[in-house]
Each structure stands twice: as C-alpha cells, then as structure tokens.
Amino acid sequence: MSPDVATALRVHTPAAPDSLRERVAAITITPPAPPRFTLGRALRIAVPAVAGLSLAAALAVGLSSGIKNPTPPTSSAGAGRERAVERGPLDANTPSAATADALPRGSAEKAPAGPLSTARGRAQDVNSTLTLLVDGTDDLSDTTQRALRIARRLGGYVVGVQYATPKPGEGTAAVRLRIPVSRVQAAVVQLNGLGQILAQQTQITDAQERLDDLTRRIRQARGDRTRIAALRRERTAITRRAAFATLDLNLTTHAPREPNVAPGRLDRAVHDAGDVLAVELAIAAYALIVASPLLLLFLAAFFGNRAYRRLADQRLLERA
Amino acid sequence: MRCMRPVTTSLAAAAERHLDDVYRYVLYLTRDPHAAEDLTAETFERAVRLWHRFDASRGSERTWLCQIARTVALDHLRAEERRRRRETRYAAVTDPPTESDRPALSPWLADALASLSAGDREVIALRVILDLDPSEAGRVLGITQSACTTRLSRALQRLEEKVGSQRVA
Numbered sequence: 446m447s448p449d450v451a452t453a454l455r456v457h458t459p460a461a462p463d464s465l466r467e468r469v470a471a472i473t474i475t476p477p478a479p480p481r482f483t484l485g486r487a488l489r490i491a492v493p494a495v496a497g498l499s500l501a502a503a504l505a506v507g508l509s510s511g512i513k514n515p516t517p518p519t520s521s522a523g524a525g526r527e528r529a530v531e532r533g534p535l536d537a538n539t540p541s542a543a544t545a546d547a548l549p550r551g552s553a554e555k556a557p558a559g560p561l562s563t564a565r566g567r568a569q570d571v572n573s574t575l576t577l578l579v580d581g582t583d584d585l586s587d588t589t590q591r592a593l594r595i596a597r598r599l600g601g602y603v604v605g606v607q608y609a610t611p612k613p614g615e616g617t618a619a620v621r622l623r624i625p626v627s628r629v630q631a632a633v634v635q636l637n638g639l640g641q642i643l644a645q646q647t648q649i650t651d652a653q654e655r656l657d658d659l660t661r662r663i664r665q666a667r668g669d670r671t672r673i674a675a676l677r678r679e680r681t682a683i684t685r686r687a688a689f690a691t692l693d694l695n696l697t698t699h700a701p702r703e704p705n706v707a708p709g710r711l712d713r714a715v716h717d718a719g720d721v722l723a724v725e726l727a728i729a730a731y732a733l734i735v736a737s738p739l740l741l742l743f744l745a746a747f748f749g750n751r752a753y754r755r756l757a758d759q760r761l762l763e764r765a
Numbered sequence: 766m767r768c769m770r771p772v773t774t775s776l777a778a779a780a781e782r783h784l785d786d787v788y789r790y791v792l793y794l795t796r797d798p799h800a801a802e803d804l805t806a807e808t809f810e811r812a813v814r815l816w817h818r819f820d821a822s823r824g825s826e827r828t829w830l831c832q833i834a835r836t837v838a839l840d841h842l843r844a845e846e847r848r849r850r851r852e853t854r855y856a857a858v859t860d861p862p863t864e865s866d867r868p869a870l871s872p873w874l875a876d877a878l879a880s881l882s883a884g885d886r887e888v889i890a891l892r893v894i895l896d897l898d899p900s901e902a903g904r905v906l907g908i909t910q911s912a913c914t915t916r917l918s919r920a921l922q923r924l925e926e927k928v929g930s931q932r933v934a
Contacts, residue, residue, distance in 0.1 A: 470777075
C-alpha cells in the first residue's frame with residue numbers, strides 16, 4: 446500500500462459525533478440487566494451438584510448398609526466360643542447335648558478343661574473330640590505316646606491310632622480312646638495339657654430311657670426266652686457302651702489357616718459406597734453411549750451451522 | 766426512584782476510549798453515517814447486557830466491542846439486503862449513500878472505497894484505521910491470523926487499483 450493512501454485513510458478517519466457520544470454515555474449509565482440463566486452457568490452449577498449428589502448417595506447407601514448389617518463373627522472359633530458361653534455348663538441330664546469349643550491359638554494354658562460333667566446313676570453315651578497343636582513331628586510322636594499312657598493309666602484303652610508324617614516337619618495323628626465315664630473329665634484335663642487346643646467338641650446322649658424301656662419289655666416278655674435273651678443282649682451292649690466315653694484326639698503339627706477377617710463397618714461402608722459409585726459411573730457411561738449419536742449430530746449441526754453462517758456472512762460482505 | 770450509576774467504571778471508560786473506533790469500523794462496513802450511529806449505539810446497548818461475560822484474558826475491550834459491532838452490523842446488512850430485495854421486486858428502488866453520507870475522505874479515495882466490498886473495507890478498517898494487530902483483527906473476523914493478513918493484502922491491492930484508476934480518470 447502506498448503511504449499516501451494509508452496516510453489519507455488515517456487522516457480522514459471520521460470521529461463519532463457528539464450526539465452519538467451522548468447516546469452512548471446515557472446507555473452506559475443504565476443499570477445492567479441481571480445476569481441471565483445461561484447454559485455455561487447452569488453447567489457450572491449442575492455438574493458439581495450432580496457429582497456431589499452422586500457421592501452423597503453413595504456414602505448414604507454405604508453408611509446405611511454398614512448400620513443395617515452388623516459385623517459378622519470374625520471366625521467360626523469365636524462363634525463356637527460365644528455359643529459355649531451362652532449355654533453355660535453342659536447339662537448332662539438332657540437327652541442329648543453337645544458343645545463345640547474352638548479356641549484361638551496361644552490359649553492352651555488358659556483353656557478350661559471343658560464343661561464335661563456326666564450325671565451319676567444314668568447311662569449316657571459320651572463322645573468328645575479334641576484337636577491339639579504340637580511342635581513338630583518329634584513332639585507329635587511323644588504326645589501320641591503320652592496320650593496312650595494317659596488312657597491306660599485312667600483305666601481306658603486305645604481303639605485305634607493313625608499316625609502320618611507326609612512332609613518333613615509336618616504330621617498328624619488321630620487317636621481314638623475309650624475312657625471310663627467316671628474318669629473322662631480327668632482324661633480331658635490331662636489331654637488338654639498335651640498341646641495347644643485348636644478345637645474341642647463334646648456330645649452326650651442319654652441312654653437311660655432306652656435302658657428303662659428295655660427293662661420294662663423284658664418284664665413283659667414272660668416265658669419268651671428268645672426275646673428276653675435278645676433284649677438282655679441289647680441292654681448289656683448299651684450298658685457297656687455307656688460305661689466308657691469315646692475320646693477322639695487329633696494331633697497336628699501345622700496350625701490351621703487364619704480365618705478370613707470380616708471387614709469392619711467402615712470398610713464395608715466404603716466398599717458399598719464404591720459399589721454405588723461404580724454403578725453410577727456405569728449408568729453415566731451407558732447414558733453417554735446411548736446419547737453419543739445424538740451428541741455427535743448436535744455437534745455436527747452446531748459446527749455446520751457456524752460454518753454456513755460464516756460463509757453466508759462472507760458472501761453478504763462481498764455483496765454489500 | 767432508582768439510582769442511576771455507571772454500569773461499571775470499566776465499561777464506561779471502555780466506551781469513552783473506544784467509541785470512535787467502533788463508530789469508524791461500523792461506518793466503513795455500512796458506508797452510512799446515520800446507520801453507523803444507530804448501530805454503534807446498539808453495539809453499546811448489547812455491551813451493557815453482555816458486560817458480565819467479558820473476559821479480559823481472551824482479548825482486549827476493543828476487540829470484544831468490535832466483535833459485537835460486527836454482529837450488529839451484519840444483522841443490519843442482512844436486514845438491508847432483504848429490504849432491498851423486497852423493494853427491487855416491487856419498485857426497483859435502491860438508495861445508495863449520498864455524497865453527504867460518505868465518510869469525509871477525498872473524492873478519489875471515497876470512490877475507491879465505495880467500489881470495494883464490505884469485506885475489503887472491513888479488514889482495511891480493522892488493520893489500517895483501528896490499527897489492530899493481525900491476531901486481534903482475525904479474532905474479530907473469525908478467521909486465522911494468516912487468513913487475515915492475506916485478506917488485507919488483497920483488499921489493499923484492490924484499493925490501490927481503484928485509486929490508480931480514479932486518479933487516471
């Protein structure tokens with residue numbers, strides 16, 4: 446561009462007339478219209494609000510589920526102990542009673558001998574199972590021998606022994622003992638001292654009613670010697686069985702796996718809240734997928750319209 | 766009674782500072798001083814309504830006001846074109862700007878400018894009269910900086926040709 450043309454253009458640039466200056470001054474002192482509700486402003490409010498509501502809903506669901514579902518027992522051992530405590534001493538006079546007592550590790554010294562009290566003068570089937578932890582295979586062998594000695598010393602006998610050491614340093618032994626009922630409590634106490642108690646279970650079934658029934662039927666079967674003999678054999682068998690308690694002693698060198706610790710209330714609340722958030726995100730993603738074709742159409746229409754308007758403006762300016 | 770006070774000192778000051786620029790820009794676009802006054806006033810009316818959306822980080826006040834002025838002017842030109850088309854259809858009447866309505870330029874320069882398109886006059890007004898840099902002018906026009914430079918170059922070339930032919934004549 447030649448300098449004279451540029452200079453002429455700049456020199457002769459018109460200024461706004463005074464009337465216009467007054468109009469504009471009057472316009473700019475007009476109070477501004479209150480800000481309108483715009484899409485951008487709505488989004489700036491709506492997006493954090495929706496995010497906050499989603500988070501609040503997730504937290505509310507998580508907390509409510511944490512309150513509704515109290516912490517479950519941490520292990521079956523704990524549950525067994527709670528049941529035993531609730532029941533109190535076993536009432537041997539009931540027809541059938543059982544107790545399970547699984548104790549945590551390291552409680553051998555403090556472990557009670559077990560509430561095993563039989564009713565004197567009544568025939569009862571007593572079955573007790575005891576699981577002990579011992580230190581290594583050497584200790585396993587010694588403990589097995591000591592258990593057998595205890596049984597004999599108390600007037601009992603050994604029904605069977607299973608001893609296995611599948612791996613070096615690891616082994617198990619299963620011993621079935623028959624101990625006179627009158628001395629079963631002493632046997633349990635002594636066997637408990639052989640190792641660390643992992644589990645203990647006792648079952649007592651009353652056999653006295655069956656004996657009484659058999660005695661009544663023998664009296665009624667006068668003259669029928671065969672039947673009387675059969676009934677007497679059955680009564681003798683029950684009496685003999687009730688004279689001895691069966692004691693299953695399980696010895697092991699490896700501790701059972703630690704029970705899975707149930708998550709606490711806070712953990713479950715956080716977990717549930719995370720689940721709810723995941724569901725919300727999944728719904729949002731699904732909605733986005735469903736709406737994406739429409740969104741793409743909208744964007745295409747928006748940008749197409751803008752390009753068309755620009756082209757139309759340019760053509761208008763070329764014509765004007 | 767409602768207390769009348771400036772919208773904001775910034776807008777009032779911006780109006781004071783950039784009124785001439787906005788007026789010149791609109792005048793070059795329309796070539797009609799009366800229409801330019803009305804459109805400039807309308808530009809500031811819109812600016813009052815939209816002032817809360819002004820973001821200084823995205824451009825200067827002058828650029829923002831020129832963008833509004835361009836929208837207002839384009840609406841006016843569109844309406845004028847519709848009016849002219851309608852009138853041409855029924856009476857074949859057109860009313861080109863009179864000599865008194867033209868900007869106060871030398872006759873040869875005014876004639877050369879009048880022969881240019883509004884698009885050419887617009888880019889000359891922004892880059893030469895208002896002295897906006899290419900990026901600012903491009904933002905007002907909605908085009909890139911390089912496109913703005915190209916458009917200015919072509920517009921000036923055409924203006925030079927017109928001025929040369931006017932002088933020869």
